[in-house]
Amino acid sequence: MKKIKPSLARTMVTSLRNRKSRPGERVSSGTTEGVMTVASYNVHKCVGTDGRFDPERIIDVIREIGPDVIALQEADQRFGERSGLLDLNRLRLETGLLAVPVIAGPKSHGWRGNVLLFREGIVRDVHQIALPGLEPRGALVAEIDLEGKAGLRVIAAHLGLLRWARRQQADVILDLLQSRDERPTLLMGDFNEWRLGPGSALTRLEPIFGPLPPAIPSFPARLPVLSLDRIMANRAGLIADLTVHDTPLARVASDHLPLTARLDLGKVED
Secondary structure (H helix, E strand, C coil): CCCCCHHHHHHHHHHHHHHHHCCCCCCCCCCECCEEEEEEEECHHHECCCCCECHHHHHHHHHHHCCCEEEEECCECCCCCCCECCCHHHHHHHHCCEECCCCCCCCCCCECCEEEEECCCEEEEEEEEEECCCCCEEEEEEEEECCCCCEEEEEEEECCCCHHHHHHHHHHHHHHHHCCCCCCEEEEEECCCCCCHHHCHHHHHHHHHCCCCCCCCCECCCCCCECCEEEEECCCCCEEEEEECCCHHHHHHCCCCCEEEEEEHHHHHC
16 A cells, blocks of 8 residues: 655645634625635536536525635536536526636536636736646636736636646746746646645746745645645735635535635735
8 A cells, every 4th residue: 555645645634623723604795805815726617526416506605705706617617518507697696606708609607617717907818728638628817907906817727637747737837837927826726736845836926936835734624634726826815815615505516615815905005
C-alpha cells in the first residue's frame, strides 16, 4: 500500500478536527459597501452525493451563498452537444446573476463546463482559453468594470486530473497574465491539486499570485479532506476572508463544497 504523504495526512486530520466549527448556512443580500462576495463551485453536472440529478438544489446552494461573482465548473454536459444543465433564467430571477457570454455550442452555458456569473458591473472583454492535456479543459477570462470601481479581471478555470497537465495548464494561465496589463485579478476554480508546498503544481503561479493561500478542504462534500478548489488574488489583502460553504444542502447537492471569499474593494481601486 502506498504511504500517504505527511502533507496530505495533516490536511485530512486538520479537516476532521475543524469540521464541527465550519460556518452554517449564510444568506446574503449581495454587495455591501466596500465588500464583494465571490465563490467557486464544482456542481458535478448537478448530480449530488445521493446520486440524484437535481439542478434546483444547485441553484438553492448558490442562493444560500448570495455571491456577486461565482465561477461554476461542470455546469455543462461533457459530451455531445455539451448542453447546459442549469435553468439560467430562474437563476437570474432568484439571484440577479447573469452568465458571462461565451462562444460555444448553441446549448452550452459556458466554456468547457466553466460558467462565470456576475451580479453588477459591465463585462468589457471575454476570452476562452483551451488548456493543454488529455482532457477537454479550459479557462474563461473576463474583464469586469465594477460600478464606481476600477476593473477586476476574473479567471474561472478547471484544471486536469493529471499532475503534468496541471503544471502545463498553470503555465498557460501564467503566460496569459504576463502578456496582459496588470490589474486586480482573481483566479478561481477546481484545480484538482491536493498537494501542498513545493510538490504542488500551483506553485508555478506564485510569480503573479504570491504564496499560495491557505488550503481549505472542499472535497468530498460529505467529509471534505482535499483542497481541490481554490480562490487566489494577485494583490495582497484583496481577499479579506476565505471559507468553505458547508451546509446540509451543500453536502448533498454536489460532490464538492463551494469555496467563498470576501473581497476588499478598496484593494481593487488601489
